[in-house]
Amino acid sequence: MKSQSDTKQKQPINWQYLFAPASVAVIGASNTPGSWGYGIMNHLLTSKKRKLYPVNPNAAEILGIKAYASVTDIPGAVELAVIVVSAQRVLKIIEECLQKGVKAAVVVSGGFAETGEEGKKLEDEVARIARQGGIRFIGPNTMGHADTYSQLSTLAWTWETPPGPVALISQSGNYGHRIIHRGMISGIGFSKFVCTGNEADLHLEDYFEYMAQDKNTRIITAYIEGLREGRRFFQIARETTASKPVIAIKGGATRGSAKAAKSHTATLAGSDEIYTAAFRQAGVLRVDDDDELCELVTALLYQPLPRGNRIGILTIGGGLGVMAAEACEKEGLELAPLASSTMEKLDDYLPPRWSHGNPVDMAGISMAENPVIFPSLWALMEDEGVDAVLLQAPVGANTNRLATMFDSRQIKAVREAEENSLSALGKRVKQLGKPVFMVKPAVEFATDPEVASLFSREGIPVYPSPRRAAKVLNHLAWYRRYLSPPAQ
Amino acid sequence: MKSQSDTKQKQPINWQYLFAPASVAVIGASNTPGSWGYGIMNHLLTSKKRKLYPVNPNAAEILGIKAYASVTDIPGAVELAVIVVSAQRVLKIIEECLQKGVKAAVVVSGGFAETGEEGKKLEDEVARIARQGGIRFIGPNTMGHADTYSQLSTLAWTWETPPGPVALISQSGNYGHRIIHRGMISGIGFSKFVCTGNEADLHLEDYFEYMAQDKNTRIITAYIEGLREGRRFFQIARETTASKPVIAIKGGATRGSAKAAKSHTATLAGSDEIYTAAFRQAGVLRVDDDDELCELVTALLYQPLPRGNRIGILTIGGGLGVMAAEACEKEGLELAPLASSTMEKLDDYLPPRWSHGNPVDMAGISMAENPVIFPSLWALMEDEGVDAVLLQAPVGANTNRLATMFDSRQIKAVREAEENSLSALGKRVKQLGKPVFMVKPAVEFATDPEVASLFSREGIPVYPSPRRAAKVLNHLAWYRRYLSPPAQ
Numbered sequence: 013m014k015s016q017s018d019t020k021q022k023q024p025i026n027w028q029y030l031f032a033p034a035s036v037a038v039i040g041a042s043n044t045p046g047s048w049g050y051g052i053m054n055h056l057l058t059s060k061k062r063k064l065y066p067v068n069p070n071a072a073e074i075l076g077i078k079a080y081a082s083v084t085d086i087p088g089a090v091e092l093a094v095i096v097v098s099a100q101r102v103l104k105i106i107e108e109c110l111q112k113g114v115k116a117a118v119v120v121s122g123g124f125a126e127t128g129e130e131g132k133k134l135e136d137e138v139a140r141i142a143r144q145g146g147i148r149f150i151g152p153n154t155m156g157h158a159d160t161y162s163q164l165s166t167l168a169w170t171w172e173t174p175p176g177p178v179a180l181i182s183q184s185g186n187y188g189h190r191i192i193h194r195g196m197i198s199g200i201g202f203s204k205f206v207c208t209g210n211e212a213d214l215h216l217e218d219y220f221e222y223m224a225q226d227k228n229t230r231i232i233t234a235y236i237e238g239l240r241e242g243r244r245f246f247q248i249a250r251e252t253t254a255s256k257p258v259i260a261i262k263g264g265a266t267r268g269s270a271k272a273a274k275s276h277t278a279t280l281a282g283s284d285e286i287y288t289a290a291f292r293q294a295g296v297l298r299v300d301d302d303d304e305l306c307e308l309v310t311a312l313l314y315q316p317l318p319r320g321n322r323i324g325i326l327t328i329g330g331g332l333g334v335m336a337a338e339a340c341e342k343e344g345l346e347l348a349p350l351a352s353s354t355m356e357k358l359d360d361y362l363p364p365r366w367s368h369g370n371p372v373d374m375a376g377i378s379m380a381e382n383p384v385i386f387p388s389l390w391a392l393m394e395d396e397g398v399d400a401v402l403l404q405a406p407v408g409a410n411t412n413r414l415a416t417m418f419d420s421r422q423i424k425a426v427r428e429a430e431e432n433s434l435s436a437l438g439k440r441v442k443q444l445g446k447p448v449f450m451v452k453p454a455v456e457f458a459t460d461p462e463v464a465s466l467f468s469r470e471g472i473p474v475y476p477s478p479r480r481a482a483k484v485l486n487h488l489a490w491y492r493r494y495l496s497p498p499a500q
Numbered sequence: 501m502k503s504q505s506d507t508k509q510k511q512p513i514n515w516q517y518l519f520a521p522a523s524v525a526v527i528g529a530s531n532t533p534g535s536w537g538y539g540i541m542n543h544l545l546t547s548k549k550r551k552l553y554p555v556n557p558n559a560a561e562i563l564g565i566k567a568y569a570s571v572t573d574i575p576g577a578v579e580l581a582v583i584v585v586s587a588q589r590v591l592k593i594i595e596e597c598l599q600k601g602v603k604a605a606v607v608v609s610g611g612f613a614e615t616g617e618e619g620k621k622l623e624d625e626v627a628r629i630a631r632q633g634g635i636r637f638i639g640p641n642t643m644g645h646a647d648t649y650s651q652l653s654t655l656a657w658t659w660e661t662p663p664g665p666v667a668l669i670s671q672s673g674n675y676g677h678r679i680i681h682r683g684m685i686s687g688i689g690f691s692k693f694v695c696t697g698n699e700a701d702l703h704l705e706d707y708f709e710y711m712a713q714d715k716n717t718r719i720i721t722a723y724i725e726g727l728r729e730g731r732r733f734f735q736i737a738r739e740t741t742a743s744k745p746v747i748a749i750k751g752g753a754t755r756g757s758a759k760a761a762k763s764h765t766a767t768l769a770g771s772d773e774i775y776t777a778a779f780r781q782a783g784v785l786r787v788d789d790d791d792e793l794c795e796l797v798t799a800l801l802y803q804p805l806p807r808g809n810r811i812g813i814l815t816i817g818g819g820l821g822v823m824a825a826e827a828c829e830k831e832g833l834e835l836a837p838l839a840s841s842t843m844e845k846l847d848d849y850l851p852p853r854w855s856h857g858n859p860v861d862m863a864g865i866s867m868a869e870n871p872v873i874f875p876s877l878w879a880l881m882e883d884e885g886v887d888a889v890l891l892q893a894p895v896g897a898n899t900n901r902l903a904t905m906f907d908s909r910q911i912k913a914v915r916e917a918e919e920n921s922l923s924a925l926g927k928r929v930k931q932l933g934k935p936v937f938m939v940k941p942a943v944e945f946a947t948d949p950e951v952a953s954l955f956s957r958e959g960i961p962v963y964p965s966p967r968r969a970a971k972v973l974n975h976l977a978w979y980r981r982y983l984s985p986p987a988q
Contacts, residue, residue, distance in 0.1 A: 045905050054904065122863070126818075127853045169901075184819020186941060193942040237822060263822040266829035268858075275855050276818030301823065301965055330614075330764030331672020334725060334751040335789065341754035365615045367763050370756075375610070413657075416542065417533050453674060454681040477789055 025148050025214070027222050029116035031204065032162035033091035034062050037083050037114070039105055040096035040121075041066030041074040048096045048120060050075075051168030052156065056094075059163035063088055083112050091115045094156070094166045099123030099131065102152065103138055110145035117142070118166050119151035125210045126153050126276065139212040154209030155185025160202060161228050167205075176201015177230035178309055179223040181216055183208050183237045184276070187263075187302070191235065194302040199468055200309055203228040217241040217248065224252040231309055233259045237273040246294045253295030257312050257491065259305055260296050262287050295494045297487050304483060307475060311484045314471030315447040317492035322348035323485065324398040325371035325478075326389055328405050328453050333371030336404055336451065336478035343482040345489070347371070348398045357391040374405070386433040393446055400447045400485055402478060407433075408463035410456040431466055438470030447488060449481045450474045513636050513702070515710050517604035519692065520650035521579035522550055525571050525602070527593055528584035528609075529554030529562040536584045536608060538563075539656030540644065544582075547651035551576055571600045579603045582644070582654045587611030587619065590640065591626055598633035605630070606654045607639035613698045614641050614764065627700040642697030643673025648690060649716050655693075664689015665718035666797055667711040669704055671696050671725045672764070675751075675790075679723065682790040687956055688797055691716040705729040705736065712740040719797055721747045725761040734782045741783030745800050745979065747793055748784050750775050783982045785975050792971060795963060799972045802959030803935035805980035806887040810836035811973065812880040813859035813966075814873070815892040816941050821859030824892055824939065824966035831970035833977070835859070836886045845879040862893070874921040881934055888935045888973055890966060895921070896951035898944040919954055926958030935976060937969045938962045 036056060042049030049068070053075050056064055065088075066074035069081040080086050083093060083105070093114045095105050102121050109117060124135035135152060142149055150157055156166035160175035169189060173196050182188030185207040192205060204223060208216050216239065223229050232252065239245045249258055264273035265284040291298045299305045323345045327333040337347055347370050350358075358372060361384040367373035372388065385405045392401050407430055414423045441448050450458060450472050458464055458474045467474050475481035524544060530537030537556070541563050544552055553576075554562035557569040568574050571581060571593070581602045583593050590609050597605060612623035623640060630637055638645055644654035648663035657677060661684050670676030673695040680693060692711060696704050704727065711717050720740065727733045737746055752761035753772040779786045787793045811833045815821040825835055835858045838846075846860060849872040855861035860876060873893045880889050895918055902911045929936050938946060938960050946952055946962045955962050963969035 045907070045910065051905065122853055126863075182819070184817060184822070186817025187819030187823060190820070190942045193944055197943055235819060237819070261823075263819060263826060266826050268829050268835040269822050269826035271857070272818070272822045272825045272855065272859050272861070275857060276822060276861065301967060303965065329672060329674025330760070331670070331675030331723060331725070331751060332678065334672070334757050334760045334764060335675060335749075337760045338751060338754050338757035341756050347756040365610055367760065369759070369763060371760050373760070373764065375614075417539065419533070422533065454678045455685055456681055477791065479789060 025218060025222070026115065029091045030118075030148070030150065030157070031159045031164060033116070033164070035065070035088060035090050036062055036092045036094060036164075036166075037065040037067055037086060037090045038074075038094045038096065039067040039083055041068050041071075041079065043071060043074055048168045052094055052096060052120070052166055055165040055167055058165070061163050065090065083108050083114065086112065089113065093117045094120060096120040099134060099152075103134070103141065106138055106142050106145075106147065109147060110141070114147060117147055117149035118154060118156055119149050119209070119212075120154055120156060120166070120168075121151075122153040124152045124212070135210060135212045142213060149213045150206060151209035152212060155188065155207040157204070157206040158202075159204050172196070174201045175228070176203060177228065177313065178202050178233060179204045179226065179229040179231070180233045180235075181206055181208060181219045181223065182235040183216060184235055184263075185209075187235045187261075191233070191302045191305060194306050195309070198306045198310055200306060200313075211240060215240050217244045220245065220248050220252075224248055224256065229256070231257045231259065231312055233305055233309065235261045235263065237263050237276060242290070246290050249291075249294035249296050254495065258296045259308055260291060260298050261301065261305060262291070262298060295491070297491060299487070303480070307473070307480055307484050308487050310473045311447065311449070311488060314473065315441065315449075315488070316445045317488050317495070318399040318447050318485065319445070319492065320399040321345045321486065321489040322397055322399045323482075324348050324350075324392040324395065324401045326385070326392055326401060326403050326405060327371050327373055330367070330373050330375070332404050332453055333367065333373045336402055336482075337371050339478035339482045340402070340485075343479070343486045345482055345486055348395065350392075351395050351397060354391050354395040358388055361387050361391070383429070386436065389437070389448070390440065393440060393444055393448065398446070399489070400449070402449055402451050402481055402485075404451040404453050404478065406453055406457065407450070408458035408460070408467065411460050411463075413456060427462075430463070434466050434470045434472065437472060441471070447485065448472060449485065451478050451481045452476055513706060513710070514603065517579045518606075518636070518638065518645070519647045519652060521604070521652070523553070523576060523578050524550055524580045524582060524652075524654075525553040525555055525574060525578045526562075526582045526584070527555040527571055529556050529559075529567065531559060531562055536656045540582055540584060540608070540654055543653040543655055546653070549651050553578065571596050571602065574600065577601065581605045582608065584608040587622060587640075591622070591629065594626055594630050594633075594635065597635060598629070602635060605635055605637035606642060606644055607637050607697070607700075608642055608644060608654070608656075609639075610641040612640045612700070623698060623700045630701060637701045638694060639697035640700060643676065643695040645692070645694040646690075647692050660684070662689045663716070664691060665716065665801065666690050666721060667692045667714065667717040667719070668721045668723075669694055669696060669707045669711065670723040671704060672723055672751075673697075675723045675749075679721070679790045679793060683794050683797070686794045686798055688794060688801075699728060703728050705732045708733065708736050708740075712736055712744065717744070719745045719747065719800055721793055721797065723749045723751065725751050725764060730778075734778050737779075737782035737784050742983065746784045747796055748779060748786050749789065749793060750779070750786060783979070785979060787975070791968070795961070795968055795972050796975050798961045799935065799937070799976060802961065803929065803937075803976070804933045805976050805983070806935050806973065807933070807980065808887040809833045809974065809977040810885055810887045811970075812836050812838070812883065812886040812889045813892065814877055814880055814889060815859050815861055816894050818855070818861050818863070820892050820941055821855065821861045824890055824970075825859050827966035827970045828890070828973075831967070831974045833970055833974055836883065838880075839883050839885060842879050842883040846876055849875050849879070871917070874924065877925070877936070878928065881928060881932055881936065886934070887977070888937070890937055890939050890969055890973075892939040892941050892966065894941055894945065895938070896946035896948070896955065899948050899951075901944060915950075918951070922954050922958045922960065925960060929959070935973065936960060937973065939966050939969045940964055
C-alpha cells in the first residue's frame with residue numbers, strides 16, 4: 013500500500029453538509045431519461061427533507077422544478093452541490109460554488125486522473141481551488157453517495173434499501189452497487205454508502221473515520237483497490253474493530269487485476285500478502301466477494317460469536333453430511349467429537365441407523381412432520397465440545413412440495429410446529445451463545461416467503477451451501493479469537 | 501479406491517427391466533401420506549405406460565388401485581419389484597419375487613450394511629439369493645431411480661424435471677436430489693437418475709457403463725464417495741470422455757468427511773490426491789459441489805470448447821473488471837493481451853476514458869440503450885488471441901429498474917435491441933467457436949423471465965459471479981486440452 017504522502021493542509025470536515033445537507037443544487041440536472049443528471053434528480057426528489065435546486069442553463073424546469081442558469085442565481089443558501097457536467101467545466105463550476113458559499117460537493121463528472129496525465133493535472137487544480145475556498149468534496153469520478161437516515165441520495169441508479177446498520181465505502185461505483193443490490197435481497201439495511209471516486213480531496217480513510225463514529229452504523233464494509241493512507245487506515249481499523257466489525261473486499265490480488273486496479277482508480281494494489289497480514293493484525297474480516305460479504309454481515313448482525321471453531325453438523329442425509337463435513341474442514345473448522353451424554357440423547361431420539369458420530373446423519377427420517385429434529389439440535393447445542401451448529405434438515409420445505417404429500421390441515425400443522433421450533437431455536441442461540449446456521453438440504457427449502465420470514469425473524473441465517481456457511485463460521489470464530497485471544 | 505475384489509459370477513443385466521419395465525409391483529405400498537410406500541406409488545402413478553401392482557397385506561386398495569397381499573398373488577407378470585418393507589422382511593420378499601418370476605428389483609429398505617456387521621450379513625444373504633435366482637437389483641438403502649424417457653420413477657420425493665440429456669448416478673440419495681433440484685432451476689433436463697444405495701448387487705460402475713451407451717444421455721454426472729471397482733470405473737471413463745463429458749463430485753476429501761463417507765456408504769474414500777490424478781488421466785471433470793456441476797453442465801450443453809485459456813473481459817465498471825480479472829487469474833485462466841487492431845476498434849466505439857486494455861472497462865457508458873456493447877463484444881471475439889469472453893455488461897436489466905428511467909416505449913426498444921443482439925451473439929459463438937458467458941453486473945440483471953429466456957434461447961449461460969464463470973471456463977479449456985492435446 014502507498015504510505016501517507018498527503019501532508020497538505022486540509023480544511024476540517026463538516027460531515028453534516030455532505031450527508032445531511034439542508035439544501036442541494038444539482039449542476040447539470042437534466043430532463044433526459046437515462047442520463048446521470050436525470051437519475052440524480054429523480055433520486056433526490058424522493059425526499060422532501062431539503063431544498064432542491066436544479067441548475068441547467070438550457071431548461072426552465074427540471075422534472076417540474078424551477079431550474080437556474082447558474083448556481084449563483086439560486087436565491088437561497090446551498091450547502092451541497094452535486095456536479096455532473098463535463099470535466100472541462102468543473103473548475104469553473106467549483107469557482108461559482110465558492111462564490112455562492114457552497115459548503116461541500118459531490119463531483120460525479122469523470123475525465124480526470126483516471127484518463128491520464130492531463131486529467132490528473134486538471135483534477136489537482138480542482139482540488140487546490142476547492143481546498144483554498146473551503147469546499148470538501150467526494151470524487152471526482154464518483155457514482156455518488158447516500159444516507160438512508162437523512163434520506164439523501166446522489167446516486168443516479170437504484171437506492172431502495174431501508175435504513176439499517178451497515179455502512180459501505182466503495183472504491184468502485186459499480187461494485188458498490190453490486191454489493192448494495194446483493195444486500196437488498198438478503199434483507200440487509202444500509203446506513204450510508206459512498207463511492208469514493210478518484211479521492212482527489214476526501215479519502216477512503218476520511219469516510220472510514222466518520223463511519224467508525226456514526227451511531228447509525230454497527231458494521232462497516234468496504235471495497236478497496238488501493239489505500240492512499242495505509243498507515244492511517246489500519247490505525248482506524250485497530251481502534252474500530254474492537255467495537256464494530258469491519259469487512260473488506262480487497263481487489264487486485266493477481267497480476268492482471270492489479271494492473272486493472274491501477275488503470276481504474278490510479279491506486280497501487282500493493283502486495284496482497286502484506287494486505288492480508290495487515291488486515292488480520294487490525295481485526296479486519298477480509299472476504300472474497302459480495303456474496304461472502306453479505307452472508308457474513310447477516311451472521312454478525314444476528315448471531316453470537318462462537319467460542320471456538322468446533323462444529324456440530326445435523327443433517328438429513330449421509331451424502332449431505334459428507335459434503336458438509338468436507339466443506340467445514342476445507343474452511344479450517346473442526347468437527348467436534350460428541351460427548352457420550354450427547355450420543356445417548358441422540359440414541360434416544362434417532363432411528364438405530366443414525367451415523368453415531370459427527371456429522372449427525374439422521375438417516376432419512378421422514379419429512380417435515382418428524383418431531384426429532386429439534387430435540388437432536390438441542391442435544392448438539394448443549395454439548396460442551398460444540399461451538400456452533402450447521403443445521404441441514406428438512407425444515408421449511410416448499411409448500412408446493414408438501415402439497416404433493418400432505419393435505420392442507422397437515423401442512424398447517426407442519427408450519428406451526430416449525431414456527432414454534434424456530435422460535436425456541438432463536439432463544440437457545442442467545443442463551444447458549446452458540447451460533448446456528450441453516451444450510452439448505454436442497455435449493456427449494458426456506459424459499460417460500462412465509463418460511464423465509466420465520467428464519468429471519470429468529471435471526472437464523474440461511475445459506476445455500478455448506479461451503480458458504482462454513483466460510484462465514486470460520487470468519488466468526490476468527491473474529492472471536494481476535495477480540496478475546498486465549499490466555500497464554 | 502478399493503480394487504476389484506468382486507469376482508463372483510453375476511447374471512447379465514437386462515436394463516430394460518430396470519429402466520423401462522412393462523409392469524411394476526410396489527411391495528410395501530401405503531396409503532399414509534409422507535411415508536415412502538405412499539410417495540413411491542404417487543410417483544409411479546404419474547405415468548400410464550405400465551401396469552402397476554401395489555402389494556400390502558393390510559389394504560384392499562392403495563391410492564385407488566387394487567392391492568395384493570403378496571407379490572405371488574398378482575395375476576399378471578411383474579418385471580420390476582420396488583421393495584419398501586423393513587430389512588428383516590426383505591429376504592422373504594426376494595424369495596417370493598423369485599417364485600413369481602420377477603426380473604429386477606429396487607430395494608429401498610435400509611437397515612443393511614450401513615448399520616454394521618449384522619446388517620452386512622443380511623445384505624450379503626439377500627444379494628446371494630437374488631443372484632442365484634437371476635434378479636438384479638438397485639440398493640438396498642437406495643432412494644430409488646428414474647428415467648424421464650420411459651416415464652418411470654421409483655423416487656418417493658419430487659421428480660418433475662423434463663426429459664433431457666444429463667444422466668446422474670449418485671452414491672447419496674439426498675445429495676442426488678440436491679443436484680436434481682439445483683439442475684431444475686437452471687433448466688437442465690435429466691435422462692436418468694439412480695441412487696446406488698449400498699450397491700450389494702449393481703455397482704456404480706454398472707450404471708456408468710449403461711449410461712455411457714445410452715443414446716438419450718449426452719453428459720454423465722456422478723456423486724461419488726468411494727468406488728468398489730476403481731480400475732473398471734477409470735477404464736469406462738477413458739472410453740467415454742472422448743465422446744461424452746463425465747462430471748464427478750467426489751466427497752470425502754478431508755479426514756472427518758472421509759470418516760463420514762465410510763459410515764454412510766461403507767466405502768473407503770481413498771486418497772484424494774490419487775482420485776484427482778486418476779480423474780484427470782481419464783478426462784473426468786471434477787467439480788466441488790452441485791452449483792459448479794450444474795453451471796458446468798449448462799456450458800457443456802450450449803457452448804463450444806475454447807481453443808485455449810486466454811480470456812477477454814468486457815465490463816461496465818472498473819471495479820467489476822478488477823474483480824473479474826482476479827477471479828479469472830485465481831482460477832488459472834490468463835487475460836489475453838489485445839491485438840492493436842482490436843484496440844483501434846474499441847477506440848472507435850468507446851469513450852476515450854475506456855481502460856485501453858483487458859479487462860475492457862467501458863467506463864460507465866449509460867445503461868441498456870447504448871449501442872456500443874455488442875460491437876465491442878464482436879471486436880473482442882474476433883481477436884485471434886482471445887479464446888473466450890466474459891460479458892459483464894448492463895444487458896437484460898430488470899424491467900422494474902428500467903421503468904424508473906424509461907417509458908414503456910423506450911423499454912420496448914431496449915428489449916428489442918437486446919433480443920437482436922443476443923440472437924447475433926448466439927450465431928457468432930457458433931461461427932467463431934469461442935464461448936461467451938454472461939456474468940451479472942449486479943444480482944437483478946437477467947432475472948426477469950422474458951430476459952432470462954433470451955439468454956437461454958441463445959445458449960448463453962448466465963453466471964452470478966465472475967469466480968463461478970471462471971471456474972467453468974477453466975474446466976472447458978482443460979477438457980479441450982484433454983481431447984486435443986497440443987502437438988509435441
